[in-house]
Amino acid sequence: MRVLGIDPGLTRCGMGVVEGSVGRPLTLVDVNVLRTSSDLPVAERLVTIEKGVEAWIEEHRPDAVAVERVFARSDISTVIGTAQASGIAMVVAARRGLPVALHTPSEVKAAVTGNGRADKAQVGAMITRILRLERPPKPADAADALALAITHIWRGGAQSRIDAAVAAAGRRTR
Amino acid sequence: MRVLGIDPGLTRCGMGVVEGSVGRPLTLVDVNVLRTSSDLPVAERLVTIEKGVEAWIEEHRPDAVAVERVFARSDISTVIGTAQASGIAMVVAARRGLPVALHTPSEVKAAVTGNGRADKAQVGAMITRILRLERPPKPADAADALALAITHIWRGGAQSRIDAAVAAAGRRTR
Numbered sequence: 001m002r003v004l005g006i007d008p009g010l011t012r013c014g015m016g017v018v019e020g021s022v023g024r025p026l027t028l029v030d031v032n033v034l035r036t037s038s039d040l041p042v043a044e045r046l047v048t049i050e051k052g053v054e055a056w057i058e059e060h061r062p063d064a065v066a067v068e069r070v071f072a073r074s075d076i077s078t079v080i081g082t083a084q085a086s087g088i089a090m091v092v093a094a095r096r097g098l099p100v101a102l103h104t105p106s107e108v109k110a111a112v113t114g115n116g117r118a119d120k121a122q123v124g125a126m127i128t129r130i131l132r133l134e135r136p137p138k139p140a141d142a143a144d145a146l147a148l149a150i151t152h153i154w155r156g157g158a159q160s161r162i163d164a165a166v167a168a169a170g171r172r173t174r
Numbered sequence: 175m176r177v178l179g180i181d182p183g184l185t186r187c188g189m190g191v192v193e194g195s196v197g198r199p200l201t202l203v204d205v206n207v208l209r210t211s212s213d214l215p216v217a218e219r220l221v222t223i224e225k226g227v228e229a230w231i232e233e234h235r236p237d238a239v240a241v242e243r244v245f246a247r248s249d250i251s252t253v254i255g256t257a258q259a260s261g262i263a264m265v266v267a268a269r270r271g272l273p274v275a276l277h278t279p280s281e282v283k284a285a286v287t288g289n290g291r292a293d294k295a296q297v298g299a300m301i302t303r304i305l306r307l308e309r310p311p312k313p314a315d316a317a318d319a320l321a322l323a324i325t326h327i328w329r330g331g332a333q334s335r336i337d338a339a340v341a342a343a344g345r346r347t348r
Contacts, residue, residue, distance in 0.1 A: 042276070043268035046261050050269065072253045076246040080257045087220050087258030088265055094217035095224065102216070 002029065004062035005148030006053065006089045007141045008070065010036060010081030013049055013089070014141030017060045018131070018149035022156055028131040029060060031142045042081070049085050053092045065093035066152035068144065069102040103151050108144070111151035123147055176203065178236035179322030180227065180263045181315045182244065184210060184255030187223055187263070188315030191234045192305070192323035196330055202305040203234060205316045216255070223259050227266045239267035240326035242318065243276040277325050282318070285325035297321055 001021060007014035013034040020026035034052040036045035057065070067090055070083045093100045106116035112126045124136035124143045130150055137143045175195060181188035187208040194200035208226040210219035231239070241264055244257045267274045280290035286300045298310035298317045304324055311317045 041268075041274065043264040043274040046265045047268045050265050070254050072246075072250040079246045079253075080244050083254045083257035084261030084264075087261045090217040090258075091220045091224050091262055094215075094221045100215065100217040 001063045001153060002060065003149040003152045004057065004060060004065045004093075005145040005150075005152065006065065006067045006086075007144035007148060008068060008082055008086035008089055009078070009141060010042070010045055010049075010085050011038060011078075012139065012141045013052070013085055014139075014143075014145030015053065015056050016137075016142060016145035016147075016149050017056075017062060018146060018153060020153055022154060025132070026130055026150060026153060028133065028146065031137055031146055032056070033139060033141050033145075042084070046084055046088050050088050050092055053089050057092065057096065057098070062098065064099045064101060064152060065089070066101045066103055066148045067093075068108070068148055069104045071104075101152055101155075103148055103155070107155075108147045108151045111154050112147050175237045175327060176234065177323040177326045178231065178234060178239045178267075179319040179324070179326065180239065180241045180260075181318035181322060182242060182256055182260035182263055183252070183315060184216070184219055184223075184259050185212060185252075186313065186315045187226070187259055188313075188317075188319030189227065189230050190311075190316060190319035190321075190323050191230075191236060192320060192327060194327055196328060199306070200304055200324060200327060202307065202320065205311055205320055206230070207313060207315050216258070220258055220262050224262050224266055227263050231266065231270065231272070236272065238273045238275060238326060239263070240275045240277055240322045241267075242282070242322055243278045245278075275326055275329075277322055277329070281329075282321045282325045285328050286321050 002019045005016045016031040017029035018026050019029050036048045070086050090100050109118040110116040113122050120140050127143050127146050128136045176193045179190045190205040191203035192200050193203050210222045241260050244260050264274050283292040284290040287296050294314050301317050301320050302310045
């Protein structure tokens, strides 16, 4: 399966596409960081993110999208913009019928390093090894997006199938 | 001018359309509350909000959209969903080229009651008087959406023109 991982943010939004399945080597398909200037009105910045995620899905045709879950207790200076960017990413995927899964930062760290409190360097080192890269992906938002995609594949298609069934049931009863 | 006010929320999203200009009587055009079930995945709920706001703009053709500004210090149990819903509302308006303005809850209270700390009953009473209604709009999300639209008209087209110019300048330099 091919998964698009999104580390949402208003200033930097990481997007990473990984292909593979549980128990097989995973492959990096593409990775990018969408940037929007803080000089622009928020509405304009969100439209840029919408277009960027849309174009990326169009180009890479993922089977599922994994977005980092945002918490109210996250960094207070950026939490609103991060939540808004995550909402846009989720809508772009869901309105195309793609399954959307949310993973927390500690679930992601635990999945790729075995330690839910691993630091950025450790996550970067494991991503490099798992995807057989020459060096850790930069910036951190790119690495985090890839880690989300890897986590989603490793947590298994089972969860995606459950989410898709719930989404389909929701559509039927609406 | 015709303004769509949006009080964003994942469970209840208030939308109110008001027409008029500074120094003239204002008219209620329409008011509604979009609801989404907490049983559905967040991505699906956000898609429902996107479609609802889209349909409402299509139907009422506002000249501007006023959205309540969300703060990181807002109610911690709902702040992420509120921020996501506000982001969707802003994107739907901005991608159609509509000016989007943000007003804080205290700016809205101050505009309609003269007191930035007015309670819900006082805001409801003033909305009823300003729009010459028979009774206060219910629920509170509907009243808040109308209060946002009124605030936007009263704060004047000047701000909208500044926002539009900034947005246009942003588009040119991109």
